[in-house]
Amino acid sequence: MEHTKLLVKGVTKIFQDGRQYLDTLASIDLFVNSGEFVTVIGPSGCGKSTLFNIVAGVDQPTTGTVAIDGDAQGARAGKAGYMPQQPLLLPWRTVVENVLLGLDVRRQPRKQAELEASELLKRFALADFAHHYPDTLSGGMRQRVALLRTVLFKSSFLLLDEPFGALDALTRLSLQMWLLDLWQTFHSSVLFITHDVREAILLSDRIYVLSARPARVLRIVEVDLPRPRRAEQLALEQAVRLEQELTALLMKEQQL
Amino acid sequence: MKLRWLAGYGPAFVLGMTLLALWELYVRGGQISSQVLPSPTTIIQALIEHWDVISIHTLQTLLETVLGMAAAVIFGLLLAITLEISQWSRRAIYPLLVISQTIPIIALAPLLLIWFGIDLGPKVFVVALYCFFPIAVACADGLADAEPELINLLKSMRASRWQILWLVRLPGAMPSFFSGLRIAATYSVTGAIFGEYVGAYQGLGIYMQLSVNSHAIVLVFAAILVTAVLSLLLFGLVSLIERIALPWYHGSVVHRG
Numbered sequence: 001m002e003h004t005k006l007l008v009k010g011v012t013k014i015f016q017d018g019r020q021y022l023d024t025l026a027s028i029d030l031f032v033n034s035g036e037f038v039t040v041i042g043p044s045g046c047g048k049s050t051l052f053n054i055v056a057g058v059d060q061p062t063t064g065t066v067a068i069d070g071d072a073q074g075a076r077a078g079k080a081g082y083m084p085q086q087p088l089l090l091p092w093r094t095v096v097e098n099v100l101l102g103l104d105v106r107r108q109p110r111k112q113a114e115l116e117a118s119e120l121l122k123r124f125a126l127a128d129f130a131h132h133y134p135d136t137l138s139g140g141m142r143q144r145v146a147l148l149r150t151v152l153f154k155s156s157f158l159l160l161d162e163p164f165g166a167l168d169a170l171t172r173l174s175l176q177m178w179l180l181d182l183w184q185t186f187h188s189s190v191l192f193i194t195h196d197v198r199e200a201i202l203l204s205d206r207i208y209v210l211s212a213r214p215a216r217v218l219r220i221v222e223v224d225l226p227r228p229r230r231a232e233q234l235a236l237e238q239a240v241r242l243e244q245e246l247t248a249l250l251m252k253e254q255q256l
Numbered sequence: 257m258k259l260r261w262l263a264g265y266g267p268a269f270v271l272g273m274t275l276l277a278l279w280e281l282y283v284r285g286g287q288i289s290s291q292v293l294p295s296p297t298t299i300i301q302a303l304i305e306h307w308d309v310i311s312i313h314t315l316q317t318l319l320e321t322v323l324g325m326a327a328a329v330i331f332g333l334l335l336a337i338t339l340e341i342s343q344w345s346r347r348a349i350y351p352l353l354v355i356s357q358t359i360p361i362i363a364l365a366p367l368l369l370i371w372f373g374i375d376l377g378p379k380v381f382v383v384a385l386y387c388f389f390p391i392a393v394a395c396a397d398g399l400a401d402a403e404p405e406l407i408n409l410l411k412s413m414r415a416s417r418w419q420i421l422w423l424v425r426l427p428g429a430m431p432s433f434f435s436g437l438r439i440a441a442t443y444s445v446t447g448a449i450f451g452e453y454v455g456a457y458q459g460l461g462i463y464m465q466l467s468v469n470s471h472a473i474v475l476v477f478a479a480i481l482v483t484a485v486l487s488l489l490l491f492g493l494v495s496l497i498e499r500i501a502l503p504w505y506h507g508s509v510v511h512r513g
Contacts, residue, residue: 057411077414084405153413
């Protein structure tokens with residue numbers, strides 16, 4: 001049943017601001033197979049989010065092709081659950097109404113949408129907060145709500161852009177485990193962005209390391225730690241070696 | 257909660273009462289003829305005595321104000337949305353909008369009387385002209401303020417322009433809309449009175465005009481008092497509607513209903 005969920009081929013992006021050209025992506029190739037958890041890691045400001053917006057259909061590449069489920073021609077918007085860095089919850093909507101936002105966009109009947117959202121909140125232990133406004137939630141909670149909104153919109157393919165970047169270490173770890181639970185429940189394909197090496201190793205099947213801007217793929221690493229993953233596995237010898245190797249690689253890029 | 261809220265107005269109440277007491281003493285002390293400046297108590301007495309007449313004028317003014325506000329809300333919202341929809345319309349319309357506010361109402365009101373007669377219409381028009389501007393400008397700013405990342409999120413869900421407007425921009429602009437509406441509410445009664453001043457069958461404006469002409473200064477003050485109370489009530493009503501309509505904006509923890 002394994003097929004290619006996402007295929008990015010020779011994608012470049014040059015931004016133009018008046019007479020200035022900003023070369024952001026210098027030919028990126030990557031793929032995500034169905035059910036895989038793939039992470040893109042790179043120094044900050046290297047164009048990871050640009051790549052993301054292109055895959056999500058919010059932005060267009062200057063050259064190259066992006067195919068989702070083998071379709072390189074059609075519109076990409078609407079084919080992935082997209083989660084940017086900030087949770088971006090709507091303050092006038094309660095938690096459950098935020099989670100069903102994507103279904104509203106699809107014009108699904110409200111009753112049915114509310115039912116689906118409530119089920120999801122119950123399954124992932126947020127039912128108590130269903131009728132709270134986002135302003136009253138902690139940062140970690142908001143991120144969970146945003147993740148459920150993403151999953152309810154499209155569980156088969158998730159695009160997650162540094163979703164845990166702003167959280168403290170402990171909350172981060174509990175959310176990482178929570179995300180793995182989510183991923184396994186829905187058999188999702190995931191493209192994940194981070195600049196945290198340990199996070200990438202803990203979560204991924206495969207890691208793409210990007211260079212500083214203009215970004216290209218420096219290295220592709222398969223992570224063969226056993227699943228289900230646990231935080232302790234980061235102490236295994238192979239994980240430690242991988243972490244040191246990737247950190248060294250990124251440090252060299254960061255200096256540029 | 258209620259008590260603390262009321263207590264917040266304590267200082268204003270004390271200051272107001274002090275000023276009124278000073279005014280009362282000044283007039284009673286014979287410093288000035290009560291024909292020229294009536295004391296607060298005589299104003300209230302006159303208001304009670306003439307309430308049967310004043311109330312009819314008040315209702316007329318209130319009707320014009322409410323109709324004018326309603327027109328201003330509809331026109332202001334539509335205008336704000338038009339400005340948001342295209343950069344072209346923003347560049348074309350915004351300057352005209354500002355110019356519309358430089359028209360001196362005092363010159364326009366008599367013209368409206370000549371063009372449209374002495375009926376309700378021209379007064380409603382003056383109120384609307386006064387009130388649509390703060391509503392349209394505040395609302396347009398609110399619509400434009402939506403976070404670009406949020407717009408991208410909606411685009412990634414393949415939302416149409418109209419869905420983005422309806423799901424993100426409009427609800428997000430509601431606090432700004434209500435700020436504009438509160439400003440408009442304070443202007444609105446004055447607008448109606450301006451409209452009536454140049455000619456009307458009924459209304460507080462024409463009542464003031466007639467009272468001045470017959471040197472009944474105390475009745476002018478009575479009408480001013482009614483105008484002030486009316487404006488305050490409208491302001492309070494708008495604030496109340498806002499609290500009910502935007503519970504999330506006023507720190508409510510849980511959504512009820």
